[in-house]
Structures are given as structure tokens and as C-alpha cells.
Amino acid sequence: MTPVKKHVTTKINGESVEFLCEPRQSLLEVLRDDLALTGCKEGCNNGNCGACTVVLNGRPVNSCLVLAVEAADASIETVEGIAEQGHLDPVQQCFLEGAALQCGICTPGFIVAAKALLDKNPDPTEAEIRFSLAGNLCRCTGYDKIIRAVQAAAQARLAAQQSS
Amino acid sequence: MSTEVPSRSTPDASDLSPSSAAETKKYKVIGTRPIRHDGADKVTGKARYTSDVLLPNMAYGALVRSPYAHARIVSIDTSEAEAMPGVLATMTSADLPDPWDKVENLGEGCINYAHLSGNVLARGKALYKGHAVAAVCATNAHLAEEAAAKIKVEYEPLPAVTWVLDAMKEDAPLLHDNLVTQALGEESARPSNIGAHIHFEQGDLEAGWAAADVIVEREFKTSSIHQGYIEPHVSIAMWNEDGRLKIWTGTQGSFVVRQQMAELLKIPVSQVLVIPCEIGGGFGGKIAVYEQPVAAVLSRKCGRPVKIAMRRDEVFEATGPTPGSYMRVKLGATKDGKLTAGEAWLAYDAGAFPGGVIGPGCMCVFSCYDIPNAVVDGYDVVANKPKVQAYRAPGSTHAAFACESVIDELALELKIDPLDFRLKNAVQEGSRRVDGPVYPRIGLIETLEAVRDSQHWNSPLEGPNRGRGIACGFWFNAGLQSSVTAAVNPDGTVSMSEGSTDIGGTRASIAMQLAETLGIAATDVQPQVVDTDSIGYTDVTGGSRVTFATGLAAYQAGLDIQKQMVRRAAELWECDVDQVTVEDGVYRYGDAALSFKELAVKLNNAGDPIVGRASVSPQVSTNAFGAHIVDVEVDPETGKVTILRYTAVQDAGKAIHPSYVEGQMQGGAAQGIGWALNEEYFYDDEGVMRNASFLDYRIPTAFDLPMIETIIVEVPNPDHPYGVRGVGEVPIVPPPAALAIAIHRATGCRMHELPMSPPHVWRAMQDR
Numbered sequence: 065m066t067p068v069k070k071h072v073t074t075k076i077n078g079e080s081v082e083f084l085c086e087p088r089q090s091l092l093e094v095l096r097d098d099l100a101l102t103g104c105k106e107g108c109n110n111g112n113c114g115a116c117t118v119v120l121n122g123r124p125v126n127s128c129l130v131l132a133v134e135a136a137d138a139s140i141e142t143v144e145g146i147a148e149q150g151h152l153d154p155v156q157q158c159f160l161e162g163a164a165l166q167c168g169i170c171t172p173g174f175i176v177a178a179k180a181l182l183d184k185n186p187d188p189t190e191a192e193i194r195f196s197l198a199g200n201l202c203r204c205t206g207y208d209k210i211i212r213a214v215q216a217a218a219q220a221r222l223a224a225q226q227s228s
Numbered sequence: 229m230s231t232e233v234p235s236r237s238t239p240d241a242s243d244l245s246p247s248s249a250a251e252t253k254k255y256k257v258i259g260t261r262p263i264r265h266d267g268a269d270k271v272t273g274k275a276r277y278t279s280d281v282l283l284p285n286m287a288y289g290a291l292v293r294s295p296y297a298h299a300r301i302v303s304i305d306t307s308e309a310e311a312m313p314g315v316l317a318t319m320t321s322a323d324l325p326d327p328w329d330k331v332e333n334l335g336e337g338c339i340n341y342a343h344l345s346g347n348v349l350a351r352g353k354a355l356y357k358g359h360a361v362a363a364v365c366a367t368n369a370h371l372a373e374e375a376a377a378k379i380k381v382e383y384e385p386l387p388a389v390t391w392v393l394d395a396m397k398e399d400a401p402l403l404h405d406n407l408v409t410q411a412l413g414e415e416s417a418r419p420s421n422i423g424a425h426i427h428f429e430q431g432d433l434e435a436g437w438a439a440a441d442v443i444v445e446r447e448f449k450t451s452s453i454h455q456g457y458i459e460p461h462v463s464i465a466m467w468n469e470d471g472r473l474k475i476w477t478g479t480q481g482s483f484v485v486r487q488q489m490a491e492l493l494k495i496p497v498s499q500v501l502v503i504p505c506e507i508g509g510g511f512g513g514k515i516a517v518y519e520q521p522v523a524a525v526l527s528r529k530c531g532r533p534v535k536i537a538m539r540r541d542e543v544f545e546a547t548g549p550t551p552g553s554y555m556r557v558k559l560g561a562t563k564d565g566k567l568t569a570g571e572a573w574l575a576y577d578a579g580a581f582p583g584g585v586i587g588p589g590c591m592c593v594f595s596c597y598d599i600p601n602a603v604v605d606g607y608d609v610v611a612n613k614p615k616v617q618a619y620r621a622p623g624s625t626h627a628a629f630a631c632e633s634v635i636d637e638l639a640l641e642l643k644i645d646p647l648d649f650r651l652k653n654a655v656q657e658g659s660r661r662v663d664g665p666v667y668p669r670i671g672l673i674e675t676l677e678a679v680r681d682s683q684h685w686n687s688p689l690e691g692p693n694r695g696r697g698i699a700c701g702f703w704f705n706a707g708l709q710s711s712v713t714a715a716v717n718p719d720g721t722v723s724m725s726e727g728s729t730d731i732g733g734t735r736a737s738i739a740m741q742l743a744e745t746l747g748i749a750a751t752d753v754q755p756q757v758v759d760t761d762s763i764g765y766t767d768v769t770g771g772s773r774v775t776f777a778t779g780l781a782a783y784q785a786g787l788d789i790q791k792q793m794v795r796r797a798a799e800l801w802e803c804d805v806d807q808v809t810v811e812d813g814v815y816r817y818g819d820a821a822l823s824f825k826e827l828a829v830k831l832n833n834a835g836d837p838i839v840g841r842a843s844v845s846p847q848v849s850t851n852a853f854g855a856h857i858v859d860v861e862v863d864p865e866t867g868k869v870t871i872l873r874y875t876a877v878q879d880a881g882k883a884i885h886p887s888y889v890e891g892q893m894q895g896g897a898a899q900g901i902g903w904a905l906n907e908e909y910f911y912d913d914e915g916v917m918r919n920a921s922f923l924d925y926r927i928p929t930a931f932d933l934p935m936i937e938t939i940i941v942e943v944p945n946p947d948h949p950y951g952v953r954g955v956g957e958v959p960i961v962p963p964p965a966a967l968a969i970a971i972h973r974a975t976g977c978r979m980h981e982l983p984m985s986p987p988h989v990w991r992a993m994q995d996r
């Protein structure tokens with residue numbers, strides 16, 4: 065029995081979006097399967113891996129733990145909205161230059177979470193970075209290059225700010 | 229001693245300069261750190277993994293799994309599920325062709341198709357909790373799950389066994405009525421859970437013990453653990469009305485998926501097309517098929533493409549753990565520190581079907597040391613657990629935990645520095661491994677010397693409850709078959725097609741070897757991983773073989789292009805072919821000189837397009853050795869182990885892209901640390917795994933680890949034009965032993981069991 069669908073209006077990456085969803089559908093499922101925003105990934109579907117991280121009203125969340133109906137009238141940022149006007153964000157650029165990804169399945173979640181961290185704390189210590197990203201699992205890299213990439217991105221952002 | 233200087237590579241994120249070793253060899257591309265070709269796709273979320281593929285009219289499948297660890301399947305009733313609106317088809321093992329008893333090597337171990345088919349969907353008995361017994365597909369994934377719950381399976385539960393030594397007992401519940409033990413070419417008379425007994429020996433063991441002044445013997449246990457790739461298994465199958473079957477999947481080997489599909493479904497390989505999607509980690513666990521044949525049969529039944537995605541708990545309960553093991557290792561040495569004899573007795577569980585990883589375990593246990601007199605016995609034992617799969621250096625990590633721990637104890641009893649003891653007994657060119665092979669040029673001694681000379685090893689470690697450990701590890705590394713084609717474009721760039729699915733940056737490491745060969749920039753090669761209709765056969769991404777073997781194919785494809793370019797240049801310059809010289813990508817005849825690009829542009833307007841091709845099947849091991857140093861602090865109140873500093877040292881032969889070599893070393897070390905300190909399958913008395921989630925099965929997080937320093941040693945592999953050795957697997961091997969030794973120095977307790985989680989370490993400290 066397919067349940068009655070709900071109509072939801074929200075904002076994703078700055079654009080107004082409408083969709084119909086079942087009450088049981090997660091935001092992750094709707095983003096990926098209905099809105100074709102497949103950049104956020106599913107690693108566990110129960111809040112333990114961070115692959116599905118998006119920013120909801122300014123806070124990073126596991127989109128598998130958010131019901132799609134809860135996204136009504138919210139503002140959501142996904143990995144698809146991070147690069148602007150043909151330019152990679154410093155976090156993305158530093159991940160590339162620092163080889164901070166191997167298989168890449170965790171990468172969108174890390175990029176969204178790391179950018180959210182730097183937006184809030186522009187010059188975090190290594191311990192702060194490790195603590196903030198502890199909800200994002202990576203099985204390939206051992207995290208070393210991810211942490212260094214976030215450190216480099218913080219420095220790049222600070223340098224850009226000073227020169228502007 | 230190597231002519232190469234170990235390149236110390238612990239760069240800041242800003243230090244992206246070429247490694248020093250690359251300069252000594254004067255490579256232009258090899259040893260540099262270009263941005264990987266698929267990088268932008270992966271940091272923007274554009275890369276397509278299997279679950280990102282949405283096909284028109286796609287249906288969704290779900291599996292019904294056994295709630296019992298061991299049970300006879302009395303009946304399966306799918307009628308209620310089939311009556312639900314939106315349900316399209318159901319299936320059981322009766323819908324798969326009768327399997328044949330045929331064994332084939334898939335690159336990281338052998339597979340028996342009868343067992344594989346029985347693992348895909350249970351036949352007669354469910355052999356572990358989570359064993360798939362039926363499947364259904366519907367118009368959406370939620371509906372499919374609901375329908376799966378309506379499939380009624382009647383079970384007759386049977387006693388289960390999960391611990392390897394229990395499974396070996398005379399009165400153990402039997403998983404397979406017809407399983408007899410294969411031992412030295414003979415079969416046992418009676419069925420048991422022991423699938424095979426492996427035996428290796430060299431020298432005269434009794435004489436070896438007699439020559440020893442000190443002998444140490446210890447026993448060890450390890451729990452099952454999982455590869456833990458972040459992407460669950462996902463596949464889509466579309467079986468067309470014309471009989472052609474297309475599979476989209478994230479796999480370590482698209483050609484071995486094609487082969488398995490053909491064998492299990494009894495159709496010609498030519499009827500199967502495998503389209504490899506990006507793969508979100510595998511580590512050995514994404515070689516065998518699981519859901520692919522089920523999706524295929526459901527697709528044939530319902531006439532639509534069918535996607536099956538596993539949940540995380542299904543991944544834990546039904547896919548690839550590495551074995552639980554029991555091991556006994558005994559070593560003897562003379563007063564002056566020379567090993568004289570070694571004996572190992574290893575029992576690894578294989579999961580529900582025989583054919584686990586005991587073979588490589590037996591070959592690896594003494595692989596780092598020159599032991600003239602040695603005997604190894606190994607047992608492959610079935611138990612009510614998911615079928616064991618390869619996990620990064622399969623079998624070697626267990627064995628190294630045991631052997632390295634005993635090496636350390638022996639050194640301390642002899643009052644010899646454990647690093648000196650290792651150096652004194654390390655294998656080198658000409659040493660014979662217990663299973664027969666004699667090593668060619670290898671780099672264990674250089675690796676240990678790099679440890680000895682490292683900043684980490686030479687820095688003091690002070691403070692209470694702290695200790696430092698070191699351990700070695702070995703992995704063979706495979707060669708196997710690979711194919712590459714490369715087409716020269718009108719602008720002088722090259723489009724390269726290859727069949728090795730890229731699990732961690734190998735597009736770049738293969739493309740860089742082609743670029744080096746042709747004398748062009750890494751960015752001038754555009755690599756693509758293509759499907760099974762578009763390239764020659766290529767074996768799995770496994771065995772640390774891709775940068776070595778597919779790289780070798782890229783090198784040879786480059787030579788093929790170069791030969792054609794020389795011929796065409798000779799035509800252009802109206803000279804003989806052998807009057808044209810090539811150096812660093814510049815083609816010369818007399819005063820005329822054209823770069824690769826200039827020549828390619830000129831040739832574009834006339835004559836045949838230039839396409840290079842090569843296929844290779846090197847029959848060699850590239851023999852990688854690593855040694856890790858770790859400093860720990862143990863909390864005396866809780867037994868929690870904190871890693872203060874970690875350094876991985878490894879012979880890479882030649883690091884093509886040093887960042888990704890370091891990445892393999894760091895990632896492997898992190899997995900080994902997780903194995904050592906946290907990870908385990910908790911089974912209850914009923915054989916049910918009680919921690920099948922990433923919350924309860926804890927892999928290391930960013931907060932659990934420090935930076936992992938790396939030192940790349942480069943002792944070139946004589947069997948590769950650029951000296952490449954495989955690097956991916958060996959770094960998982962040393963961590964458990966290195967950590968056990970560090971914990972011993974910190975607490976005085978010898979740890980003989982993995983994981984060395986807080987309760988176990990705490991208990992050991994209470995008992996000391």
C-alpha cells in the first residue's frame with residue numbers, strides 16, 4: 065500500500081524546489097532518487113557514516129536521519145552546490161592537490177562537513193578538525209591526507225580573505 | 229644495499245614537489261604528484277557509483293535472509309508476496325541453474341561455482357545468519373522490502389558453530405554432509421568441517437630445535453572482521469529480450485563478474501556485458517558476486533532493469549569477513565641470534581563454504597625470515613559465518629600477528645635488540661620461503677634499515693604507560709592479465725582505455741606510466757576504465773597488481789605507439805626507420821626534430837590513425853615488505869590504547885605517484901589499527917552477529933588516529949621497466965603485531981588475542 069504523498073517546498077543550493085514524498089522517505093532518498101542529486105552518498109542509512117552529509121539550515125546533518133517532510137521551508141546545501149561558477153571551492157581544490165581521496169565514496173560527505181566546519185571555525189586546530197569530522201567514516205585513507213587537506217583549505221581561505 | 233636513497237615523504241599538504249628518488253632516475257612524470265584525472269568528478273559529487281545510476285522503468289529487489297545461523301529450509305511460500313500490488317517477481321535458488329563443481333582462480337583466491345551459487349541463494353540449508361534464501365522485486369524499494377517480509381520461509385533450526393576450533397571437533401555440527409578433507413593430494417574418508425589440510429616443510433625440524441639455545445612457543449586467537457568499505461554492495465541487471473545481460477556494478481573485476489555470471493547462469497560470456505561503475509571501496513570483498521545473479525534472474529522474469537542495494541547490516545552479516553583464527557607459532561634461535569627452526573599450526577575459518585585464506589596464511593607466516601628448518605600446518609575450516617573473502621593481504625595479517633609477537637619475545641629472551649634480531653634474520657635475494665619460492669631482489673633489509681635510521685625510531689619515548697613496538701609484514705603481489713589500448717588524438721594527447729577498475733587512483737598511476745613512456749605530460753593522457761566489451765581481458769583490481777601489471781601494459785602500449793610514430797616520421801622525413809631516434813618524447817632525424825605532440829598533429833592529416841595496444845600476463849610476484857613503528861599510551865584505568873605516533877615504512881620498488889603510495893600505506897595502516905584495537909564480529913550462542921552496524925562495529929574515525937608518517941623505500945623491482953612493486957596490501961599486515969608489542973612495553977602484558985580492545989587489555993592488566 066503506497067501511503068499518501070506530502071507536498072514539500074524547500075530551497076536546495078539556493079534554488080526553490082518542490083517535491084512529493086512519502087512520509088517515510090528520508091531526505092537522502094528524495095535527494096538521490098527523486099531529485100537526482102546523487103552527490104550525497106548512502107553508506108549505512110542509519111546515521112553512522114556521514115557519507116550523506118548535507119547542510120540543513122546552516123548545520124551539517126546526516127540526511128539519512130532527516131525525513132524529507134522535515135525539509136519543508138528549509139535551506140539545504142549539498143555537495144552539488146559547493147563549486148561556484150566553474151571554480152572549485154578551496155576545500156575541493158585542497159582535497160585534489162593533497163590526494164585526500166582514494167575510492168571517493170566518502171568524499172562528498174567530508175567536503176560538505178569540512179566546509180561547514182571552516183564556515184564556523186576558520187582556523188581550527190588539528191584536534192578540532194579530527195573531532196568535527198569524526199562522524200564521517202573513511203575506510204581508504206587513514207584520514208591523514210584528509211586532515212591535511214582541510215588544514216590547507218583553511219590556510220587558503222584565510223589567505224584569500226586577507227588579500228581581498 | 230640499494231642504489232636508491234629512501235625518499236622520506238611526510239609532506240605538508242603544501243609540499244607537492246617530486247620525490248628525490250625520481251630526480252635520481254631522471255623521470256619526468258613518474259615520481260611527481262599530478263592531480264588524478266577523475267578527481268574533479270569525485271570532489272563535486274558527479275562521479276557515478278552504481279547506486280547513482282537510475283535506469284528508465286527500473287525495479288527494485290530485496291532479499292529474504294535466514295534469521296538462523298544454521299537451519300534446514302523446509303519450505304518457501306512466495307504467494308502472498310506475489311499477490312501484492314506493485315510486486316513484479318520472486319525467486320529462490322530453484323530459479324538458478326544446477327551449479328557445477330568447478331573451481332576457478334579469480335585472482336585473489338579460488339572459487340567453486342557450486343559453493344558460489346549456494347552462497348548467492350541457499351540450497352536446502354541456510355548456513356549462516358543473513359544467508360539469502362529468496363528474493364523479490366517491486367516497483368519501488370520500500371515495497372520490495374515489505375514484500376520480502378511476506379515471503380514465508382519455514383526453517384528447522386540446527387545447532388550452529390562459529391569458532392574455528394569448535395568446528396574442528398569430532399562432534400561438531402556438520403555444515404556440509406559431503407565435505408571431506410583434502411590433504412596432500414588425498415581425501416579423508418569421513419566428512420568433517422575441515423576442507424583442507426596444508427603442509428609445508430623445509431630442512432630438518434628436529435635438527436633445528438637441537439641447534440637452538442632458546443625456544444619460544446605461543447598461541448594466538450583472532451576474531452572475524454570486515455573489510456568495511458563505505459559503499460554497500462549495489463548492482464543493476466538488465467536482461468534483454470534478445471538474451472543479452474547487462475550488469476552495472478561496483479566491482480574489483482568486471483571481467484571476473486562477467487565470468488561468474490556466465491558460469492552461474494550457464495550462458496556464454498559473450499551474452500554478458502559488465503559496465504563497471506565507480507567503486508566505493510572493496511579491499512578484496514568485491515570480487516565474488518552476491519546480488520548480481522539475483523538481480524539478473526529477477527530482471528529476466530519481470531522484463532525490467534532490477535537494482536538491488538544491500539543495507540549495511542546485510543553487508544556485515546552476509547558478505548566478506550576475514551577469518552577468525554587460532555594459531556600456534558614456535559621459534560628457536562641460537563645465543564648469537566640466528567633463527568634455527570620454526571613451526572606453525574594455523575586454523576582459519578573459511579565461513580560457510582570451504583576455500584578461505586589459509587593457503588596464503590601458511591605461505592606468509594615465516595615469509596620475512598630466513599628459517600632453515602621449518603614446518604607449517606594449516607587448516608581450512610567451515611563454520612556458520614558468511615563465506616570468507618579476501619581482505620587486503622588475505623591471511624597474512626593473522627600470521628604476522630603470531631610470528632612477529634614470537635620474534636619479539638625471542639629477541640628479548642636472547643637480550644638482542646628486536647630490530648637487530650630482525651635484521652640478522654631478514655630474508656633477502658636467494659632466501660627460500662617455506663612453501664618453496666626463492667626470493668629474487670627484495671627490499672626487507674633496506675626497509676628495516678630505513679626504520680633504524682628514521683627520526684621516529686631515534687626519538688626518545690618517555691612517560692609512564694607508554695611503549696613502542698615494531699613489526700614487519702609481507703605480501704606477494706600478483707601479476708595476472710591486463711590489457712590497455714591508447715589512441716593518439718589530433719591535438720597530440722592520448723586517450724587510454726583500460727580494464728582495471730579504479731579503486732584508489734590507478735587511472736593516474738597507469739596514465740603516468742604511459743605518459744613517461746611517450747615523453748608527454750600526465751595531463752596529456754586521458755584514462756578511461758571501460759566495460760567488458762571495450763577492452764581485452766583484465767583481471768581483478770586486487771593482489772596489489774594494477775599499477776604493476778596494467779602499468780606494464782600501458783608502458784608496452786606506449787612502445788607500440790612509439791614504434792608507429794617512428795615509422796610514420798621516417799615516411800615524413802623520407803628516411804629509414806632506424807635513422808629516426810627518440811629521446812624524452814622528441815623524434816629526430818638529422819637536424820629535424822619534432823616533439824611527440826608536434827609529430828602527432830602533423831600525422832593527423834595523413835595516413836592511418838595511430839592506436840597502440842598491449843596485453844600482458846606477468847607470472848611473477850613483486851614481493852612487498854613493510855615495517856611499522858608505533859608509540860602507544862595505555863590508560864591503566866580502562867585499558868584503552870591511544871596511538872601517540874605511527875610510522876609506516878615500505879619498499880614500493882618505485883613510487884609512480886608518491887601521494888597515492890603514501891595513501892595506500894596510511895589507509896592500510898589504519899585498517900590494521902582498527903583490526904588490532906577495535907574491530908570484531910560479536911557472535912552470541914546462537915551464532916548471531918550482535919553488532920552489525922557501523923555504530924557497534926567500530927572502524928577507526930579521524931578522532932581515533934594520529935597522522936600516519938610514511939617512509940617510501942625504493943628497491944626497484946627487476947621485473948618492471950620502472951621498478952614498480954605492488955603497494956596496496958602489505959601495510960595492513962604489521963599493525964596488530966606492532967601494537968601488541970607496544971602494549972607489552974607499556975604494560976608488561978603480552979597480548980595474544982585480537983582485538984586488543986579496552987576490555988581485553990584491562991583484563992590482561994588485572995591478571996599480570
Ligand code: FES
Nearest residue numbers: 109111113114128
Ligand atoms: S548514510 Fe547517512 S550516516 Fe551513513
Ligand code: FES
Nearest residue numbers: 166170202203204
Ligand atoms: S576514500 Fe574510500 S572511503 Fe574514503
